[in-house]
Each structure stands twice: as C-alpha cells, then as structure tokens.
Amino acid sequence: MNPEPKKKKTRGVKPWFYAISLLVVAVLSIIGTLFVSSSSFGNMEETSALETEGVLSVSDTPQDNDFAVIQEAFARLKESYYQEVDDETLIEGAIAGMAEAVEDPYTEYLDDVESVTLEEDITGSFEGIGAEVMKEGEYVKVVSPIPGSPAEEAGLLPNDLVMEVDGKAIEGMSLNEAVALIRGEKGTDVVLTIDRGGQTFEVAITRDAIPVETVVYQLDETHPEIGHIQITNFSLPTYDELVEAVTSLREQGAKAFVFDVRGNPGGLLNSAIELSNVFVEEGKPLFQIQERDNEPYVYHANDELYGDFKVTEPSILLINEGSASASEILAAAMNESADIPLLGMPTFGKGTMQNVEPIGDGGELKITVGKWLTPSGKWVNEEGIVPTIEQELPSYVNLLLINRSKTYQETDLSVEVENIESILEALGYAPGTVDGYFDEQTTKAVSQFQQEENLSVDGIVTGDTANLLVERLRELINQNDTQYDAAVEWLIDNHSMEQ
Structure with missing residues (x-):
C-alpha cells in the first residue's frame, strides 16, 4: 500500500541552487556516512551477517x-x-x-554532545553551517555543503580545505575537535580560513538552523510537463517526502522527471534503499554490501519490504562531485538496474558504510563495518560514479567570495584582484586582462558596475560594491545551470511527453 502523502506547499526555490550561493549564514555537520543500525534494518527480512551475528566476538x-x-x-x-x-x-x-x-x-568516537549532534543529523533537524566534512591529512575537507544550507550560501564547495577556525589552526586536531570549533548556536558567527586549489581566503559565516526538508520540488518554468525534484539528504522522512513530491507534480501535469542529488552528502542507508526501490523493478539488485571476510550480499528490490511506490515515467538523475555515499547508492541503482541516465560530473566516491553503537556513558562509536558495491559489484570508493552524460557548469561557479572588509583599488596586485576581474568579466563588464593587476581598465569596469547599480561611483571595490558583485554573480549562476538545462533537453529529445 502506498504511503499517504502529506499536504505541503511546493517551495519556490530553484533546486539547482546548490552550485554557489554567495551569502553569509552557516554549521558543519558530520552527516553523509552510511549509517547501519538495528533501527534501520529492524523490519527487513534480508539481513547480513553483521546484523545476525553482531560485530565483536569474544x-x-x-x-x-x-x-x-x-x-x-x-x-x-x-x-x-x-x-x-x-x-x-x-x-x-x-x-x-x-x-x-x-x-x-569515518571511524571515530563520539562523546555525548556529538552523539546528540549525530541524532539531530539523522532526523534532519539541527543547527550549524550544514556541510559534510571528512579528515584530509592534517586538515578538514568539505565533502559537500548541504543544498540550501548556510554553508552553501556562504560559497563553500566540495574539496575546500578548512585550515583555521576563527584564527585558530586546526592542523593536527581530530575531526571531532575541529567540528566542535565550527559548530555553534544559531545567529553566532564563525570565520573559516579556506584553501581552494592553493588559494587561501576567509569566509565569514553566520550559523543558522539547517533546513529540515530533504526534498524540494517544482515544475520546470518553460516545460511544465517536466518536474524537478532535488533530494538534499537521506534521513528518516526522505522517502515520504519523495512520494509526496512525485505525487504532487503528477497532479500538476508532470510527465517526466529530473531528479537531482548534486551536493547531497548522503545519510541513512535505509533511506537510500527505500529510494532506490522506487526506481527499480521487483527482484532486480539495488546494491551489495561486503563485510570483513564475507562474500558480497546483494539487496534486491522488494516492494513489500521497502514500499511499493514506483516512478516509471522518463527520468534522469543529476550528479556531481558533491554527491556522496547514499547519493551514490541511489545513482548506481538507478543507472545499472533501471537504465536511468546520469548527467553531470563524477561523484565523490565514498564506498564504505558505518555502524553507530553506544559505548560508555552517553558516547557512541562510529565504525566502518563494510563496503558497499554497485548492483554489478563495482566498488566506487575514491573513484566515484562516472555520469552517462558528462556536463560541466560554467567556470565562474568556482569564483571566490570578495572580502567586503578589505579595499581593492587601482595599482593593487593580488589573486583577490584577479578574482574580482573574473567576476566582472563573467557579469559582462570589461576589466581588461584578467591578471590580478587592478589597472585603469579595471577601475572603469568597477565604475560602470557601480553606476548601473546606483552605488557611489569611485572605482573601488569594498563594502556594498563587493557584496553586490557577489550577489549578481550568484544570480548569474542560478540563471545558467547548464547541467539542469542539458537534463531537460535530454528528456525532450528522447521521450514524447505530449499533454
């Protein structure tokens, strides 16, 4: 019996907003691992040796x-x-x-405070900057900011390295220690020093509540026969939210769907199984798990166990380097077992799963207990899933924030100036050669921008001028999602969707 969808108003947010919204609000969460727990598998007939025999023997x-x-x-x-x-x-x-x-x-000890934080992540309700992170050498690497989160709005991108938190170097800290510095109450500020491809810059972020909703959906504005559904996380309510999204869009006339897990860091394994089952025919493989010293165990689509709601309309899935963990399980199942194409860029490549077990007085131990494989048996760890159709976003999505507290003016020479020149060029102004030198032509381009935006015209980038340059870049990115546009074009070219 299909779950009864709850009534909820669709949100007018463009789901592909993941790329780089450059505002300031945010807290780091450690979601995105594949959590295997008794609560996740308690109602399943298919179980592995891990569930039936336990993890630790005498x-x-x-x-x-x-x-x-x-x-x-x-x-x-x-x-x-x-x-x-x-x-x-x-x-x-x-x-x-x-x-x-x-x-x-991904194996770590969580004290009582961190255990509460993890529970909040699983249920989809917490405060922070909203990004999955992992340890990378001596520093912390951003796996993916959660779409719509403060981290995304602040401009953090997958593979950014966090070097300092409020001026305190995190070199040598454990992941938990670093995250503890970054987390904080809604409304408080944190300044992260970020290394992106060798360039270091600061991001000032105001911590906020992380959006609870894990599925955002709307009809395409130009082609209302196509529904766009973004899955931002895999938590307890995600399956019901997906059912609601598809049902609502069908009622509005959708005949095909663009599903979107770009920037989705993952979450609960059980949620990934339920969502994969939506697209795969009964009996076909969803994915495999392999524990230590055991042969791979195959999970198959099973409507009785995982829900009988199905999507049979023409579909395509958007992925990118921020699609990790449970997102990759879904992508592999849709592609290998349901022949649904993947469009975008290769995924993050997290092929392990974790079990969270209580230990001591309120603490928990998160242990990597196995690896997951695609339906065909491929391990994608550190490699990712290659899209069926590779499609990049415009290069300007990787441009950096402008520090509004600093002043950039004629005769300055720096990588920050080169970034400003690149933003001006992307917005259609002519800053001259993009070489990091703030010359007379750069001044003219800034002055033209200021005049058209009704700002004080002085040719200097600081304060309101810096903010507005970043805001206009954000709008440009939102208007030019080449990956989403290519997905819509593929559906139109390959499927008849007459009203």
Missing part, C-alpha cells in the same frame, strides 16, 4: 596482559601528570585514540 577482545598496559598508562597519568586529570577524560581519550589508530576518516 575472540576479538584483548587478553589480560594487553589490558594491563592500558591500565598502567591510565594509572601513571593519574598519579604523575603535573595537573589533576579526571577519569572520564582519559577514558574518552583512549577510545578516541583507538578509533583514530585505524586511520579511517
């Missing part, structure tokens, strides 16, 4: 003499460290150290 536990070394280190620190240290600090440090020792960016 033979895996350390011997008494191994524990003696740990106890000795604990006692010596308690007795000899020059300051008093409490038991909980040492115990949590030991657990965190063991998790870090396996050198897997």
Whole structure:
C-alpha cells in the first residue's frame, strides 16, 4: 500500500541552487556516512551477517596482559601528570585514540554532545553551517555543503580545505575537535580560513538552523510537463517526502522527471534503499554490501519490504562531485538496474558504510563495518560514479567570495584582484586582462558596475560594491545551470511527453 502523502506547499526555490550561493549564514555537520543500525534494518527480512551475528566476538577482545598496559598508562597519568586529570577524560581519550589508530576518516568516537549532534543529523533537524566534512591529512575537507544550507550560501564547495577556525589552526586536531570549533548556536558567527586549489581566503559565516526538508520540488518554468525534484539528504522522512513530491507534480501535469542529488552528502542507508526501490523493478539488485571476510550480499528490490511506490515515467538523475555515499547508492541503482541516465560530473566516491553503537556513558562509536558495491559489484570508493552524460557548469561557479572588509583599488596586485576581474568579466563588464593587476581598465569596469547599480561611483571595490558583485554573480549562476538545462533537453529529445 502506498504511503499517504502529506499536504505541503511546493517551495519556490530553484533546486539547482546548490552550485554557489554567495551569502553569509552557516554549521558543519558530520552527516553523509552510511549509517547501519538495528533501527534501520529492524523490519527487513534480508539481513547480513553483521546484523545476525553482531560485530565483536569474544575472540576479538584483548587478553589480560594487553589490558594491563592500558591500565598502567591510565594509572601513571593519574598519579604523575603535573595537573589533576579526571577519569572520564582519559577514558574518552583512549577510545578516541583507538578509533583514530585505524586511520579511517569515518571511524571515530563520539562523546555525548556529538552523539546528540549525530541524532539531530539523522532526523534532519539541527543547527550549524550544514556541510559534510571528512579528515584530509592534517586538515578538514568539505565533502559537500548541504543544498540550501548556510554553508552553501556562504560559497563553500566540495574539496575546500578548512585550515583555521576563527584564527585558530586546526592542523593536527581530530575531526571531532575541529567540528566542535565550527559548530555553534544559531545567529553566532564563525570565520573559516579556506584553501581552494592553493588559494587561501576567509569566509565569514553566520550559523543558522539547517533546513529540515530533504526534498524540494517544482515544475520546470518553460516545460511544465517536466518536474524537478532535488533530494538534499537521506534521513528518516526522505522517502515520504519523495512520494509526496512525485505525487504532487503528477497532479500538476508532470510527465517526466529530473531528479537531482548534486551536493547531497548522503545519510541513512535505509533511506537510500527505500529510494532506490522506487526506481527499480521487483527482484532486480539495488546494491551489495561486503563485510570483513564475507562474500558480497546483494539487496534486491522488494516492494513489500521497502514500499511499493514506483516512478516509471522518463527520468534522469543529476550528479556531481558533491554527491556522496547514499547519493551514490541511489545513482548506481538507478543507472545499472533501471537504465536511468546520469548527467553531470563524477561523484565523490565514498564506498564504505558505518555502524553507530553506544559505548560508555552517553558516547557512541562510529565504525566502518563494510563496503558497499554497485548492483554489478563495482566498488566506487575514491573513484566515484562516472555520469552517462558528462556536463560541466560554467567556470565562474568556482569564483571566490570578495572580502567586503578589505579595499581593492587601482595599482593593487593580488589573486583577490584577479578574482574580482573574473567576476566582472563573467557579469559582462570589461576589466581588461584578467591578471590580478587592478589597472585603469579595471577601475572603469568597477565604475560602470557601480553606476548601473546606483552605488557611489569611485572605482573601488569594498563594502556594498563587493557584496553586490557577489550577489549578481550568484544570480548569474542560478540563471545558467547548464547541467539542469542539458537534463531537460535530454528528456525532450528522447521521450514524447505530449499533454
């Protein structure tokens, strides 16, 4: 029986807004891993060895003499460290150290505060800047900002490296320590120092509540027979929200769909299974999981287990380098088992799944327990999924923010000036050679922009001029989503959708 869709008004936000909205509001969340928990699989007949046998056997536990070394280190620190240290600090440090020792960016110890944060992420309600991150060497790498989140609006992009938080270097910190610095209450500010392709710049972000809605949808303005559905995350309500979106768009006349997981960092494995089942015929493979020392286990489409709502209309899926984890499971299932084309750029490449288990007094241990494979058995870890149709966005989507607190004027020479020249050129002005030198031609281009925008005309970029240049660039990006346009064109060229 199909889930009964709830009534909800469609939002007038363009889902492809993921590329680079350059406003300022944001907090970093650690979502996007594939969480395997008993709650996710409790109603499934298909289970793996992990669920039926447990994760840790008696033979895996350390011997008494191994524990003696740990106890000795604990006692010596308690007795000899020059300051008093409490038991909980040492115990949590030991657990965190063991998790870090396996050198897997997705295996980590979560204290009680971080456990609450994770629960908020899973249920889709939390405060932060809204970006999935992972450890990258000594720093933190942005996997993907959540579409519509403060992180996206601030202009963060996949593969950005966070070097400092409010002037404090995070080199050598654990992922949890770095995230703790970045997180904060709604309305408070944080300044991130970002390295993007060797260029370093600061992003001032106001933390905010992260949007709870995980599916955003609307009819195409030019071709109302096509519905556009963006899936921003895989959390508990995502399946019902997708059913509602498709049902509503069908009622409005949609005959085909552009689905969109660009910038979607992932989420719950169970949600990925339910959504994949929407597109795949009964009995066909959805994906595979492979645990340690076990053969791959194949999950098949099963309407009784995962819901019988189906999408059979002509469809295409948009992906990019910010599509990770559960997004990649969905993309592989749609492409390999339902022959639905993928359009965009190669995905992030996260091919592992994590189990979250309680440990100690309120803490949790997030452990990578296996890897997932596509229906055909391919492991996409660190490689990603290659689109059926490769389509880039305009190069100006990667231009940087302009620091409104600084002043850029004639005779200046810097990479920041080169960025300003590139923005002016993208907006149709003529700054001269884009070489980082603020010359007379650059001044004229800035003055022309200021005059047309009713700003004070002085040829200097700072304050309101900097803000408006960035705002106009954001609008240009939103108006020129070459990937979405190509998806619509593909549907029109390959399918008849007469009203």
